[in-house]
Amino acid sequence: MKTDVLIIGGGIVGLSTAHQLLKLNNNITVTILEKENGVAKHQTGNNSGVIHSGIYYKPGSLKAQNCLRGYDMLIDFCKAENIKYELCGKVVVAIKPEEIAGLEALYQRGIQNGLSGLRFLNKDEIKQYEPNCTGIKGVFVPQTGIVDYKQIAVKLAENINNNPNGTIVLNSKINAIVGNEHGAVVHTDDQRYEANLVINCAGLYCDKVAAMAGEKLNMKIIPFRGEYYSIKPEKAHLVKNLIYPVPDPNFPFLGVHFTRRISGEIEAGPNAVFAFQREGYKKTDFKWSEFWESISFAGFRKVASKYWKTGLGEYHRSYFKPAFVKALQQLVPAIQEDDLVPAGAGVRAQACDKDGGLIDDFYIQESTSFIHVLNAPSPAATSSLSIGLEVAERAMKKLN
Numbered sequence: 145m146k147t148d149v150l151i152i153g154g155g156i157v158g159l160s161t162a163h164q165l166l167k168l169n170n171n172i173t174v175t176i177l178e179k180e181n182g183v184a185k186h187q188t189g190n191n192s193g194v195i196h197s198g199i200y201y202k203p204g205s206l207k208a209q210n211c212l213r214g215y216d217m218l219i220d221f222c223k224a225e226n227i228k229y230e231l232c233g234k235v236v237v238a239i240k241p242e243e244i245a246g247l248e249a250l251y252q253r254g255i256q257n258g259l260s261g262l263r264f265l266n267k268d269e270i271k272q273y274e275p276n277c278t279g280i281k282g283v284f285v286p287q288t289g290i291v292d293y294k295q296i297a298v299k300l301a302e303n304i305n306n307n308p309n310g311t312i313v314l315n316s317k318i319n320a321i322v323g324n325e326h327g328a329v330v331h332t333d334d335q336r337y338e339a340n341l342v343i344n345c346a347g348l349y350c351d352k353v354a355a356m357a358g359e360k361l362n363m364k365i366i367p368f369r370g371e372y373y374s375i376k377p378e379k380a381h382l383v384k385n386l387i388y389p390v391p392d393p394n395f396p397f398l399g400v401h402f403t404r405r406i407s408g409e410i411e412a413g414p415n416a417v418f419a420f421q422r423e424g425y426k427k428t429d430f431k432w433s434e435f436w437e438s439i440s441f442a443g444f445r446k447v448a449s450k451y452w453k454t455g456l457g458e459y460h461r462s463y464f465k466p467a468f469v470k471a472l473q474q475l476v477p478a479i480q481e482d483d484l485v486p487a488g489a490g491v492r493a494q495a496c497d498k499d500g501g502l503i504d505d506f507y508i509q510e511s512t513s514f515i516h517v518l519n520a521p522s523p524a525a526t527s528s529l530s531i532g533l534e535v536a537e538r539a540m541k542k543l544n
């Protein structure tokens with residue numbers, strides 16, 4: 145089969161890229177190949193459902209630019225497609241005096257990123273937003289919202305399939321890619337696709353797909369599982385909206401927090417534990433080849449030696465519920481172990497470089513016939529339509 149552009153991966157980044165390409169040019173054909181029997185089966189369908197405001201990201205970074213632009217694009221898309229969302233705002237709270245400097249730095253970052261309406265909160269003001277939350281100082285972020293990203297992905301897929309130039313092929317796992325002077329040939333078990341340009345949006349497997357295409361990489365994907373608990377309905381009143389701790393600036397994850405889902409359920413989590421399998425959603429999931437690949441990567445070993453203490457804390461909270469509950473009680477003391485039931489997990493694709501750095505920013509690498517999205521962790525769901533536009537514009541330049 146022939147197509148102008150072939151996209152690998154039917155997560156929100158691949159779908160948004162196809163959506164933007166088809167909007168930019170109605171003369172090109174775009175095909176998405178997805179290995180699962182539906183779209184959004186991995187990161188996109190197992191995330192926290194938060195529409196991030198952009199407060200966390202370094203001004204000028206790809207994360208800041210795409211989160212801010214993507215935020216507006218996402219809300220416009222939800223309005224146009226009648227997808228339920230809510231801009232409920234969130235509170236970030238310092239629980240110890242030594243966290244106040246970090247909270248103030250976060251506020252300043254929000255201002256630098258152009259957020260309006262941010263507000264410092266004292267102890268009593270925190271309670272006006274979250275009556276059961278104990279903190280010594282807080283920031284209210286009015287822009288933060290909630291949505292179901294799976295619904296967005298399904299709508300994008302519907303629109304792509306309804307476009308005469310768009311095709312999504314499910315149950316199609318790429319297992320070989322051969323570049324040539326006109327583009328590339330991509331193989332699945334039973335099909336062969338010829339494309340002028342291939343865009344890799346394979347999430348947890350993006351480095352493997354890039355390696356198949358012959359790219360030299362300075363990074364590897366390290367999977368970090370994030371486990372959730374759900375608060376029993378009779379205790380859901382303990383949390384109104386979203387309550388976050390002050391994040392550790394050395395770590396790309398935000399710390400366990402409370403989130404109201406768009407379905408009304410209150411979730412606690414996710415933590416961030418190194419997973420022994422890329423799509424390892426359960427604690428017992430283990431794939432020797434993938435585990436070995438991670439631990440034999442020099443960059444990962446450097447990460448492990450730098451963050452071993454944080455990592456051990458994450459394992460402790462993962463395997464020992466009272467420790468998880470203790471972390472949550474720092475934000476909402478009334479929460480008890482019996483109030484929480486396990487509620488699944490997601491696995492983050494976090495790129496790690498050879499020098500042991502967890503790559504913080506989004507990262508896209510190009511070669512003649514390929515564009516590889518190699519680091520698209522949170523807030524990539526919020527930013528997806530903007531990342532999609534950025535990749536689609538790069539693709540159009542290459543095709544011309």
Ligand SMILES: Cc1cc2nc3c(=O)[nH]c(=O)nc-3n(C[C@H](O)[C@H](O)[C@H](O)COP(=O)(O)OP(=O)(O)OC[C@H]3O[C@@H](n4cnc5c(N)ncnc54)[C@H](O)[C@@H]3O)c2cc1C
Nearest residue numbers: 153155156157179187188191192194318347370490524526
């Ligand atoms: C626990 C967790 C919480 C998060 N919370 C938030 C949040 O609240 N807000 C936010 O903005 N972001 C959040 N994120 C981040 C966000 O979900 C991801 O950044 C985003 O979904 C990435 O989308 P993607 O399309 O790159 O990856 P994915 O959704 O993982 O899609 C990649 C697709 O590629 C397919 N694929 C892989 N290999 C192949 C192959 N060989 N052949 C064919 N197909 C292949 C996979 O099956 C998959 O469907 C969270 C992530 C996690 C894990």
